[in-house]
Amino acid sequence: MSAPRAVRIGLAALLLLLPGGLSACGTTGSPLPYTAGTRAAAPVPSPASVPAGQGAAGQDAQCVPRRSEQPVEALTQPGAHAQRVAEIEERQVLRVGVVAEARPFASMNWHTGVPEGFEIELAREIARAIFGDPSRVEIHAVDTRDREKALAEDEVDVVIGTMTMTCARKERVNFSGVYFEASFTLLVSRNSGLSTVADLSGRRVCSSQGSTSIGKILNLPGFPEGRPEPVPVSRVGSADCLAALQRGEVDAVASDDTILAGMEQQDPTVRVLGREAFAGASAAELATLDEPYGMAVARTDLGLTGPAAEARRKADSDLVAFLNRMLLDMFTDGRWQRLYADFLSDVPGIQAHLPTERQPHWPDGQVGQVG
Amino acid sequence: MSGAEHSGHSFIGAPRSAAQLWAGARRHAGRVRSAGAGSRFVGVLALLTGVLLVAGLVTQMVLDRRLTATESIRERSVAALIAAERLRAGLAGADATAASNVFAWVTLAPSSLSPAERRSFYDRVKADDFYAGDHSGDVSAGIAGDLTGDAAPGGAGDGAAGADPAAAANPYSAALRGAETALLDLREIDPGACDRARDPESTHCLMTRIATLIPEYTGLVAAAAANTRAGNTVGGAYQNLASDLMTRSILGQTDQLVAAYGDRVDQDYRQATSGAAEGVLLGALGGVLVALVGAQVYVFRRTNRMLNLGLVTATILVVGAGSAGLVLLHGQGERLVTAQRSDYVPTTLLAASRTLALQARTCEFLSLISLGNGENADRCFEDAVSALGYTPDGQPKGPSSGGGTLTAGLIALPDRFAGQRAELGGDLGRWLQVRARAVATLQEPPPTAPAGDSTGTGAAGTTGPTAFGRAIEGTLASPHFERFVGGTDELLAQGTDSFAAELRAAARDVRLLTGIVVGAAVLAVLCAGLGIGSRIREYR
Numbered sequence: 001m002s003a004p005r006a007v008r009i010g011l012a013a014l015l016l017l018l019p020g021g022l023s024a025c026g027t028t029g030s031p032l033p034y035t036a037g038t039r040a041a042a043p044v045p046s047p048a049s050v051p052a053g054q055g056a057a058g059q060d061a062q063c064v065p066r067r068s069e070q071p072v073e074a075l076t077q078p079g080a081h082a083q084r085v086a087e088i089e090e091r092q093v094l095r096v097g098v099v100a101e102a103r104p105f106a107s108m109n110w111h112t113g114v115p116e117g118f119e120i121e122l123a124r125e126i127a128r129a130i131f132g133d134p135s136r137v138e139i140h141a142v143d144t145r146d147r148e149k150a151l152a153e154d155e156v157d158v159v160i161g162t163m164t165m166t167c168a169r170k171e172r173v174n175f176s177g178v179y180f181e182a183s184f185t186l187l188v189s190r191n192s193g194l195s196t197v198a199d200l201s202g203r204r205v206c207s208s209q210g211s212t213s214i215g216k217i218l219n220l221p222g223f224p225e226g227r228p229e230p231v232p233v234s235r236v237g238s239a240d241c242l243a244a245l246q247r248g249e250v251d252a253v254a255s256d257d258t259i260l261a262g263m264e265q266q267d268p269t270v271r272v273l274g275r276e277a278f279a280g281a282s283a284a285e286l287a288t289l290d291e292p293y294g295m296a297v298a299r300t301d302l303g304l305t306g307p308a309a310e311a312r313r314k315a316d317s318d319l320v321a322f323l324n325r326m327l328l329d330m331f332t333d334g335r336w337q338r339l340y341a342d343f344l345s346d347v348p349g350i351q352a353h354l355p356t357e358r359q360p361h362w363p364d365g366q367v368g369q370v371g
Numbered sequence: 372m373s374g375a376e377h378s379g380h381s382f383i384g385a386p387r388s389a390a391q392l393w394a395g396a397r398r399h400a401g402r403v404r405s406a407g408a409g410s411r412f413v414g415v416l417a418l419l420t421g422v423l424l425v426a427g428l429v430t431q432m433v434l435d436r437r438l439t440a441t442e443s444i445r446e447r448s449v450a451a452l453i454a455a456e457r458l459r460a461g462l463a464g465a466d467a468t469a470a471s472n473v474f475a476w477v478t479l480a481p482s483s484l485s486p487a488e489r490r491s492f493y494d495r496v497k498a499d500d501f502y503a504g505d506h507s508g509d510v511s512a513g514i515a516g517d518l519t520g521d522a523a524p525g526g527a528g529d530g531a532a533g534a535d536p537a538a539a540a541n542p543y544s545a546a547l548r549g550a551e552t553a554l555l556d557l558r559e560i561d562p563g564a565c566d567r568a569r570d571p572e573s574t575h576c577l578m579t580r581i582a583t584l585i586p587e588y589t590g591l592v593a594a595a596a597a598n599t600r601a602g603n604t605v606g607g608a609y610q611n612l613a614s615d616l617m618t619r620s621i622l623g624q625t626d627q628l629v630a631a632y633g634d635r636v637d638q639d640y641r642q643a644t645s646g647a648a649e650g651v652l653l654g655a656l657g658g659v660l661v662a663l664v665g666a667q668v669y670v671f672r673r674t675n676r677m678l679n680l681g682l683v684t685a686t687i688l689v690v691g692a693g694s695a696g697l698v699l700l701h702g703q704g705e706r707l708v709t710a711q712r713s714d715y716v717p718t719t720l721l722a723a724s725r726t727l728a729l730q731a732r733t734c735e736f737l738s739l740i741s742l743g744n745g746e747n748a749d750r751c752f753e754d755a756v757s758a759l760g761y762t763p764d765g766q767p768k769g770p771s772s773g774g775g776t777l778t779a780g781l782i783a784l785p786d787r788f789a790g791q792r793a794e795l796g797g798d799l800g801r802w803l804q805v806r807a808r809a810v811a812t813l814q815e816p817p818p819t820a821p822a823g824d825s826t827g828t829g830a831a832g833t834t835g836p837t838a839f840g841r842a843i844e845g846t847l848a849s850p851h852f853e854r855f856v857g858g859t860d861e862l863l864a865q866g867t868d869s870f871a872a873e874l875r876a877a878a879r880d881v882r883l884l885t886g887i888v889v890g891a892a893v894l895a896v897l898c899a900g901l902g903i904g905s906r907i908r909e910y911r
Contacts, residue, residue: 100742101604106740110473110599110606113840115742141742239608246594246605268601 002209063167066292067365068177069317069327075129082318084300088157089130093138096123097156100141101239103262105162105180115139118343119160122179122295125335126158128201128325143236145210150171151298158295158323162256164212165294172302174316175294176323177363178355179336182256182291184216186273188247188261194252196277201253202228208240209234212291213254221281221288238263246269256291261347272348292355303335324363331356411673415666416903420896422662423685426655427892430696431885431898433651438881441703442644445874447560448635449715451574453867456722458581459625461550464856466617467589468543469592470610470736473599547589554582559630574778577628588613607740618751622730628815633719640711642876644704649697653887656693659895663689666899682904685895692891696884703880710873713785718866719864720780724759727858728799729777731755732852733848735806739843756803765803767796769834788862795858809842829890 076082081089082204088094098106098119106117137268142150147159149150153175163180165175184330186205194203197220207213217232241253242263253260262270264291275338278286301312330336331354356362445726557578565576591613598606663686670679734752738745753763760768767778777799781792 101607107604108839109602111602113474113837113843133403139742237608239605240611242605243594243612263605264600266601266605291665 018281027029031244063100063170064365065167065170066178066294066359066363066367067070068165068175068271068294068363069320070363071177071219071328072318072321073325073333075325075329078130078132081130083315084297084321085130085322092131093136094123094127094130094158095138095140095149095156096126097121097140097147097159097161099144099147099161099237100139101225103235103257103265104347105258106139106160107262107264115141116176118339119162120181121339121343122160123158125330126323126326129322143210144208144238145236147210150276151296154298158297162259162294163296164291166212166246169296172299174215174320175258175296176301176320177327178292178294178359179327180258181353181358182258182293183289184213184254184255184289185260185275186277187242187245187253187255187260187270188251189272190269194250195273196279197230198227198228198249199222200252203230204233204249205230205246205252206233206235206250208238208241209236211238211255213256216288217254219288220278221285222278224280242267258344258347258350261350265347273332276300297323314324328356328362331362411731411799412903412907413780414667416900417908419662419666419899419903422797422897423659423689423892424894427888428871428887430652430655430892433648434881434885434888437643437700437703438643438878438885440639440645441707441878441881444636444639444643444707445871445878448632448639449874451557451560451872452629452636452719454560454865455625455628456719456726457553458550458557459622459629460544460722460725460729461548461553461583461890462617462621462625463726463733464546465543465550466547466588466614467729467732467736468541469595470614470733470740471847472543472596473606473610473736473740474847479644481680522797525776543592547585551585551660554578554585561632572627574628577624577631581621581624581628584616584624588616588621591616598648610740610758611737614737618730618733622726629723636715640707644707646752649700652693652696656689656696659689660686663895666903670903674906674909679902679906681898681905685898685902688895688898692887692895695887699880699884699887703877703884706873706877706880710870710877713781714866714870714873717780717783717785718863718870720776720783720865721859724777725856725863727755727759728852728855728859731759735846739809739839739846741811742839752806759799760801761803763802763803764867769802784862788865791858791862798851798855798858802849802855805845806851809838809846809867812845813839813840 042292051172061086074370076085078089097114097119100106100108100115102117102119104117106115106119108114109116120139127137128134140150140156142156142161143157144161147161147163148169150156151159152261156170159173160179163169163175164182165178169175186197186200186228187283194200200220201224205217207217214232215229220230223229230252233244235244238253238255238259241250241255244250244254251264257272263272264272275286278289297316300316301309304312330339336354359365360368383527508760557574561574561578563569563573563575565573565579568574591609595613598604598609600606623631628692638759663682667679667682667686670682671677731752731765734748738748738752756763757768760778762768768775777795781796784792
């Protein structure tokens with residue numbers, strides 16, 4: 001009987017080994033490496049990611065939006081500039097912020113790779129005034145909403161970016177005298193049947209973030225009382241608003257007549273509404289449509305007190321006075337008119353008025369009659 | 372006395388009690404004992420044959436399931452995952468190329484070029500960058516119609532059969548066609564309609580949404596191109612809208628597809644390497660051995676012969692087949708684990724890296740389009756590069772930062788790819804360095820104008836390329852990004868082929884084992900029959 005016992009022992013050993021054999025056979029999963037699967041979408045520029053807003057409300061009762069420093073007697077020569085101009089000269093380059101989608105004021109020419117426009121040439125004129133060399137300018141593109149930030153953070157020396165002079169903004173930046181008189185208006189599809197502000201009741205109206213237009217959409221001169229107001233919609237830039245209009249996302253674009261005229265040039269199916277769109281508005285209400293453009297420079301006195309603040313205010317004033325002299329020279333020697341002819345004369349709906357025609361004692365801010 | 376009789380309720384046809392059954396069994400056993408030895412050997416042989424056949428059948432069924440799971444990895448889940456990755460890369464590539472096309476016009480008309488140089492520029496742009504060429508006679512129209520797939524039974528993929536993405540005239544068209552073809556392939560691999568009510572997040576619904584969004588994306592790109600060509604600033608806005616749609620919606624859905632198919636690969640892998648097959652094989656082997664040894668003991672007791680040659684042979688066959696089975700199953704599992712480690716993991720990581728790099732490329736172009744004012748585009752670029760495991764200036768991030776997709780993928784590559792590993796890392800680093808130089812170029816002050824050059828307006832446009840022009844030129848002329856994508860494609864193709872070969876070999880192992888088990892079972896039955904048959908004849 002020894003053989004069967006051996007067989008039994010063998011079988012018992014085999015059965016004992018079975019669990020060991022089983023446990024040696026593990027299951028292998030194949031999960032995706034953690035970095036190869038779903039990822040949070042990387043953010044890309046979003047035209048509609050920031051809600052509409054308006055600038056600061058607190059204003060000086062004595063403030064005159066168009067008023068600026070009296071120009072210096074004459075442009076100083078390189079090496080003899082006042083403090084802030086000398087700082088730019090020392091850096092060997094003028095940094096200018098522009099809104100690079102606001103044709104015909106500033107935009108990139110994608111055929112040449114060179115930015116061009118009325119404001120680009122103004123920037124070159126400042127560089128010529130400081131260095132004697134118009135090419136020593138570094139153009140920085142800024143969004144409408146980031147113009148003041150670019151100045152506050154010293155990314156640029158001057159912003160020449162279709163920036164309307166307002167008292168609210170003057171609490172944060174200094175403005176040169178007006179270099180262009182624009183006006184608020186609206187752009188609509190040519191076949192939309194929308195021709196007055198009353199027609200925009202309850203409709204979506206787009207404006208670029210950080211612009212003065214957003215506030216004006218809710219206070220349209222001539223808009224009848226008791227009707228649903230237009231619905232403001234904001235996009236990062238005015239070109240984004242045009243795209244929104246073309247795609248039917250909005251019914252109108254609110255901006256300055258100059259920028260809207262540039263859009264009309266790009267798209268013959270849209271049109272800029274004239275003053276007749278504000279029928280019924282009083283003269284005082286129509287005056288709120290004015291968008292006087294000024295060059296903005298940083299206020300370096302903010303946050304300082306006493307003599308230090310006074311010294312910085314003086315330096316800031318000197319820079320503004322320098323810019324005003326350059327502008328005044330351009331008004332008088334015909335360079336402004338030549339720039340106008342180069343960039344704005346063929347834009348429909350823009351009326352050429354030298355800022356000095358509107359302000360006889362430019363840049364004191366007092367508006368007179370235009371001839 | 373039966374239970375029914377005891378209770379006084381006995382009647383004809385009533386079920387018999389347990390006591391009755393037990394009594395019947397004892398009577399039957401007594402008859403067997405009293406039967407002749409030959410009849411008993413017949414009974415033993417029948418029992419043994421039954422055990423062998425049942426064990427063989429169960430083992431064959433289990434192996435069949437394992438074979439199905441192994442083949443499913445290659446033919447279904449991995450094929451779907453690869454197609455989803457192709458879709459993701461195609462879409463990201465199309466977006467990167469569309470964004471770069473904004474600059475095609477910059478190189479078309481530099482005013483300083485001679486007519487001959489200009490013609491050369493034109494021909495290069497025409498050949499490489501922008502023009503879609505004439506595809507009026509090809510199958511692209513059919514592709515668009517088949518993409519949504521739900522309403523075209525049997526038709527999905529028909530248009531793709533002749534579509535060769537590489538035949539498209541420019542990178543944008545080629546990338547888009549590649550994506551569309553991948554989507555059609557996915558429809559074939561994973562057929563079915565989207566049921567929005569019951570499972571809106573199913574792969575079929577994801578595919579439908581992607582197919583619906585692609586035409587919207589191409590429309591925006593077309594609007595961007597048309598406006599940019601006309602010099603309209605709104606072109607940049609359309610390109611931003613297109614890239615936004617691509618990144619937030621289309622690629623987001625594609626990421627979900629990739630993740631879903633990745634989960635399926637995981638499930639199939641678990642089934643294909645499950646320990647159940649080994650367990651069943653060992654159980655069947657144990658059962659058969661018990662039966663064989665029991666039969667051997669019985670024959671020994673009845674015949675006093677030490678060993679029955681037929682049963683010994685059957686036992687050797689069973690043990691041999693079982694051992695071979697265990698070895699083959701272990702080998703199959705090991706093969707799958709090795710394939711996962713050396714092919715699947717690096718391939719999926721590299722595929723994700725390629726998509727990330729293409730997204731970073733898009734953001735790089737969008738940043739340039741925004742003339743250095745693209746804060747969001749810059750952040751998008753940095754996020755994508757960081758996810759790759761690199762710093763914006765081209766250095767791999769340290770281990771403390773957790774690494775990234777590419778750094779992990781390069782580490783996971785087998786040593787035989789050491790050369791390509793170094794090249795890929797180098798190309799990516801150099802591309803990022805070129806980008807960093809472009810950023811620096813945009814920030815550097817303009818060169819001092821030549822003496823006497825104060826001609827005023829347009830000076831910057833006529834005294835040579837601007838900083839912006841130089842930044843674009845440097846970005847577009849750099850071959851490193853294309854080399855990186857090309858190198859990644861090559862590695863992906865090799866990794867995919869190698870992975871498929873390993874999966875085929877694993878399936879071959881299981882198929883071979885199935886043959887061995889069936890053969891061994893049949894032979895063991897024959898041997899047992901021969902061995903016990905001689906005893907039956909002897910004692911009859």
